[in-house]
Amino acid sequence: MIIGVIGAGEPTPEIYSLAETVGEELGKRGVTLVCGGLGGVMEAACRGAKKAGGTTIGVLPGNDKSSANPWVDVTIPTGMGHSRNVIIVKTAEVIIAVGGAYGTLSEIGHSLAEQVPVVGLKTWEIFREGQKDKSITIAESPSDAVEKAMNMLNESNIVKK
Amino acid sequence: MIIGVIGAGEPTPEIYSLAETVGEELGKRGVTLVCGGLGGVMEAACRGAKKAGGTTIGVLPGNDKSSANPWVDVTIPTGMGHSRNVIIVKTAEVIIAVGGAYGTLSEIGHSLAEQVPVVGLKTWEIFREGQKDKSITIAESPSDAVEKAMNMLNESNIVKK
């Protein structure tokens, strides 16, 4: 079971804290976390996951392994810049977006295009023709986000069987 | 001068027609058009551009050049799936989004992350913390979209000089 956590490299302290709790909740449940491997939300989520004994994968945009945050277990340097966002999305079975800047928006787009479900915590809302697109499942708290992601993951595994 | 046109592979007839006019307006102005090279909005824009004597580049997700629409002049097969969206954005100096599905949303995110300006015609609207993000410049018509894109392109070239 792998869940992706996406979000900005320079979040507010509130968002950093939410992402850390998301990581911790994932670690407690034995879910592997995949993310972009850098700072901010990525760092917070990895830190939380390691605190709870979880496993973390960081898919880096650059070439330098030392750019990964210290809580990444498996470091994948791609040297591909933002093209690596697609790899994060494909590696995850469900995505949790916490806050987020434009890179996060691109990842939400890739996830929905690839039919990887997205749970959003204080993240982007998207509208088409004046109507809200409800593909992003809204969560109220880190534990709610992880609960919803786990349910989606279990449903998707039942469908596969 | 290169402008990117992004949008869905299976648009409504109205959106197809808008994209064709966008392409035509670009062709008239001697601007090269870059897009994803496939059908729908991509095809419509290329078709319009060629009608007006323009030049078109198609950056394909797959390996097969014959998947390009017949109005693509320069075909770049990448074999990289949606990772190629980043290449479209980097090749363009300004992006015009016409309608659009989730792939288009990913391209809007990549454009804004890479500081490539985006003009939107009946496309996604994006909100953060209940506030509309105004980075997407709204256009009212194909000619308005192209006018706005040309102005951005000229401003950006003045800054560079």
Add this chain to the structure above:
Amino acid sequence: MIIGVIGAGEPTPEIYSLAETVGEELGKRGVTLVCGGLGGVMEAACRGAKKAGGTTIGVLPGNDKSSANPWVDVTIPTGMGHSRNVIIVKTAEVIIAVGGAYGTLSEIGHSLAEQVPVVGLKTWEIFREGQKDKSITIAESPSDAVEKAMNMLNESNIVKK
């Protein structure tokens, strides 16, 4: 410590067996193995590594996690075809090439270009202007290949410190 094992998807039984022993020797030494995740040499190396209690990463060319061989622990689907070869090379600190087809030749080229050392076991030999290029360190057996790779890895880590 991560070592990459590269080689053909459809090797001879002899090469398959050599790759399995390479994997086993890596697993015994607690080295993580990264490879392309598919069959043939990739499968053999992962199988050997798991037999010895090692950890394996498979960076897949396609989108489908189920195309990974059963001995891959961490599956990274890229959807990028052979462009993923570069990611394998960047993830590894040293590469061991066992036999190999043209895809392996591309990976040897990428490794040497990125200054990732290459050990070769019954693999390509390369010549320029009638002279053999000695950048590929030749190994006589799986254990010799792993010994040489471990030495390179230790030297490179000393340099970094």
Add this chain to the structure above:
Amino acid sequence: MIIGVIGAGEPTPEIYSLAETVGEELGKRGVTLVCGGLGGVMEAACRGAKKAGGTTIGVLPGNDKSSANPWVDVTIPTGMGHSRNVIIVKTAEVIIAVGGAYGTLSEIGHSLAEQVPVVGLKTWEIFREGQKDKSITIAESPSDAVEKAMNMLNESNIVKK
């Protein structure tokens, strides 16, 4: 008709001159040239092509269009580093390798893996199990290289029809 020219970024003056003549011969025949867009062999080939009125495409490893040599007509910045080598190979119908360093070796490997024919002029020779692999067609001069590439291109187009 598109032919790729690959080779080192820092060639000897002799190789630079050969690549320029290859570009010129391609331009005379109205063949579009695709390359990596940077200096050295890439620059020489584009320069030759433009001298003869040809068209050139440069698929850059970086993000910055200004890193393209001045003889590139269509600039595609990928931001993907050496992963862009695969795109050059897929865009070409035949590849001509002139001299070359390790990046060129990776491109030869990708070409042969993707069944894109390779003509070599003073480039790598590759051996497997002590036997020379004859997949690289050896040329004696720039015009010989272009003649051989044109023949391959015509044969491949006949097969497709």
